[in-house]
Amino acid sequence: MICHIIDVMKKVIVFSDLDGTLLDHDTYSFAEALDAINLIKELKIPLIFTTSKTRAEVTLLQRDIGIDDPFIVENGGAIIFDPKFPYIPDNVIKIDNNYYAYIIGKKREDLISVGKFLKDRYKIKLFSELSDYELKRIMGLPDDRLDLSKLREFSEPFILLEDVLIKDMQKDCERFDVKILKGGRFYHLVGKNQDKGVAVNKLKQIYEKMHKNCVTIGLGDSNNDIDMLMQVDYPVVVKRFDNTYINLNKENTFYTKDKGPKGFNEAVVYLIDKILNN
Template sequence: MLIEQKPVIFTDLDGTLLDHHDYSFSAAQKMLAKLASAQISVVPNTSKTRAEVELLRDKMGLSGPFIVENGAAIYLPKSFLPIEPDGMEQIGDYLRFAFAAPREKWLKLLLSVDTQFKGLFRHFAAMTVEQVCEATGLSFTDSELAMQREFGEPIEWLGNEQQKNLFLQALTDLGATPVEGGRFIHLKDQCDKAHAMNWLMAQLKRQFVQHNWVSIALGDGQNDVAMLAAADYPVRIASPVNTLPEFKTHKPIITSTLTGPAGWSECLESLLF
């Protein structure tokens, strides 16, 4: 149990708070209610889009900040912080701080490697909703939400491992920072989940000095490594399909025995209650 500390939970969604196969969070519902009762913030920190996260937050009963597209931007409810940080822009009902360039930058870059790797990949902007349904297992409606990218671009790899390594190197040489998630390669700017998490923690520590703030991060994939390594309490969630993410940290690493949302609840129970 964390004593005399004010925790903030930063969580990956797919494969962590959401089941890898059916995207259900039912195994975490009791824990979400418990955290809400304890007034502990749960901040989604995900590769998903704003449109996707807004819908999920409503279903989960979350009302705080959220981080989208692998750390590309953070959205804050307008009343979340007493003082508005510099650099915020108003987007609908939220204040947004962007850490990344707009999506158009990456769509142009993918055009430049299309000939070299033709037929070996496809990406969301060039896919139909039906193709995204097939690639993700999402419903038609949820796939439409997933396609509303603002900053990065998910890529479905169709070639072999050797070809993929060449592809990743080509993107890197062009200035991209491709990250492999549970299902897709994510083409994005040089920002990550850790940077966005650290930004929010710095705001909280600056504006609410009476609390001893600590970060708990939970994730199951390679795109969670930076976030996990930077957290005060890193938690690896076991996956039915992927190996556990490996990273270096001087802090004790907590690893679930259960997968997905059941493992999520298991670890938070041992840490907080």
């Protein structure tokens, strides 16, 4: 039980990966994280999804959980703001009627062009070329969620069809100002200046204009989370579905005993108590 005699001067902000962290790797359920989610909502702590998922996928998840904080999509491709957010930065564009986007990454069509260039040299298959059957087998999503995952704007995932030296592919990408990030299920073609850490740092700057004493927690389980975790005060490495951990060379790193949303719950409840009651 967390004591609610807390330091109100501290503004805790939680940045979290989704698949394999807040969401179970296989079922995509967040049920085992509900205690932490409810605590976050009770204390009005921003919960900022920082994910490789699309804007369409994240907005649906936000509705399911009942939050409207900013969120980071497609491995840092853009930061999305609800119009009610009190400090929307300059240089945003309006998308649909409901959101503003601060764009960091490249357009997907440009990344697909790079992917086609790579296909002439390496045995890979782009996300946009995968059949629904292949996507279901890889991702395990129901049809309605699968359709949302296709609505990409700032990245192009791909799979390897044979062993490839990724560093060789990275070199070929450099001429296009593109790089490769490794996620839990896919590799991702993204813009050279795009990663979760860049987007997290931008949002930190925004929150620091709104609050004097921000304290950040970040949670992730994959290599593409490392840039995010390096930007936060309290990094959390969540145990992966295969019982392994990514290696994070940073002091103060919390390694969860439990996997996925149960690990999220374990770390968030502990760290909020530590930050606000010490």
